[in-house]
Amino acid sequence: MSTAPPQAGSGSPYAHLLHQIRGAGLLERRTGYYIWKIAITGLLFAAGWTAFALIGDSWWVLIVAGFLAFVFTQLGFLGHDAGHKQIFASRRANYVLGLLHGNLAIGLSYGWWVDKHNRHHAHPNTDGADPDLEIGALAFTSRQAGNRGRMAAFAYRYQAFFFFPLLLLEGLSLHVNSVRALLRPGGRPRAWESVLLASHVVGYLGAVFLILSPVRAVVFILVQQGLFGLYLGCSFAPNHKGMVILAAGDRTDFLRRQVLTSRNVRGHWLTDFMLGGLNYQIEHHLFPSMPRSNLRRAQTIVESFCRRHGLTYCQTGLFESYAQALRHLHAVGRTPCPAGA
Template identity: 60%
Template sequence: MTDTDIPTRSPGDSTCVITAPRGSAYSVLSRQVKQAGLLDRRPGYYTALISLVVALGAAGFAALLVIGNSWWQLLVAGYFAVVSTQLGFLGHDAGHRQIFRSVRGNHRLGVVLANLGVGFSYGWWVDKHNRHHAHPNDEDKDPDIGAGALVFTTRQAQASGRVARAFHRYQAWMFFPLLSLEAVSLRVASVRYLLADRDRSRIREALLIALHFVACLAVVVVVLPPGKALAFVAIHEALFGLYLGCCFAPNHKGMPTLTAADNADYLRRQVLTSRNVRGHWLTDFVLGGLNYQIEHHLFPSMPRGNLRRAQRLVKDFCASQRVPYLETGLISSYAQALRHLDTVGGRTGG
């Protein structure tokens, strides 16, 4: 594939940095981005952002203690779902080395944010997320579109068993309800990862996760009676999963799937499989900067605060290379993803 070809398809070192061949279109764009200073660290930005999220968490704990034994605490549970997701976004940034220059600094912060702050395994997530970035929307290599409760490609749909086919035919309708289980699913995957190999780093991660759950449950149980405590935890987990899923769903679902046979270069592989969501500063905060999915996939180590500035440069470069660049509204992104799931589900056959 040459730089003027246009695809006809439609719409340890915990890093997620991927290199591209020298002399490629991507290397030209990369030089422009570096010259613009868009890969420079943003210590002031992240100090302010981390302080804000920590303050939000502290406010939530204060509300939990002040409100006491009341069903109004379910609103606090929803509030904590937002705080948990924001902590997850910061862990994501640390995993991409966006916050500190050093590998060690990002890794340590990532472990604290993910394991202690959210209750997920940082090591498991980095391993999974690296594979996603290296092979976005590749049904054989991208773990984010592997067949499971949902199917994302015709091949997956046709390979489903009889019972699975009956469910997959209605998977578009079940998509958002299933997202409410996403947090629980991620926790289960984290535990399996940590139990698979008991090396020192995984033991440390397991201890931090255990400390997270013991501390959080202790506070909830002390403040609330068993029934309300159970409802609090259930609401938090459901809304946490829903919020996480709604932030990630617009990024790649319904975009073209690629394989090695497509022979797409790095620039096209990342741009063609990603979808941006337009908005403003509040959109950036709510979605953790993931609304700039194209720029993020092209430059994973770019600090979140630089993505908006990079968008115009990347968009203009894609236009000059005749590479389709998709940007849409948030509601439209969900509609596109759901249409894709409905179309694939209809190909199950029986």
């Protein structure tokens, strides 16, 4: 994943910030931390499926569905870090880890997601360039609200109320888009991705329908995948939703583009753990290869730097971040621009 920031001139503000961060050793690998993290998450994954098998065909298995939704999201965070080369120095090692966590463990095409996420990092919250703004079910700009037809415009008026319920479908959306990407004609050959993703589908569905009755199996899948999508969506939603949206072709420099379009979530070690370090979104966007465990230390340096240089540094509580995102969606849905604008 090519998410390294552009080379900055020696006298640029970003170059000075980079020098500070590098001098503090915050870009150095934390392999030991990640080995521990991978091992613990792997044990939780195995424990979840072991409990699933032991409980068997009982409604109590829905507790396991919720637990596995949590573990799937934690695995997704590790795949995210591998995609940014935070874990190993070797690109191949990060890629293999990403395939195992993404394609095999949770059924997400790692290669497709990396391509999409790379474009997001290059153009965060940029109209027409950031794929995270191109979600048909939601409108993030007045242009989108006015250009998708009258029925869609009517739905957008109430999109703030639908936002969290729609996140229950995020897991399904990721699976569907992953399969589409691997089956797309003319796409980059991804044999191993296809094999591992198919193995996940066969193993997941085989285990669920082999052990549970058809009705319980369907309910288990709906609960597990729904909560997985909700947790994942709630982890990513605070990062940019409701922040500045840049116009297509905007030429804002790298430092300002990343800081002004990102929002941090204030918290403590539990917030860091539950959000996979994504609560330090500003620092992550400025230094995408920085190991997750270093982001908290980088935060104080970056915030102080931004204050000195007159850059708005947005940091708020978790629930306030959701409120800001919902207010933005409500405002956009209520004031669409004329079609064709």
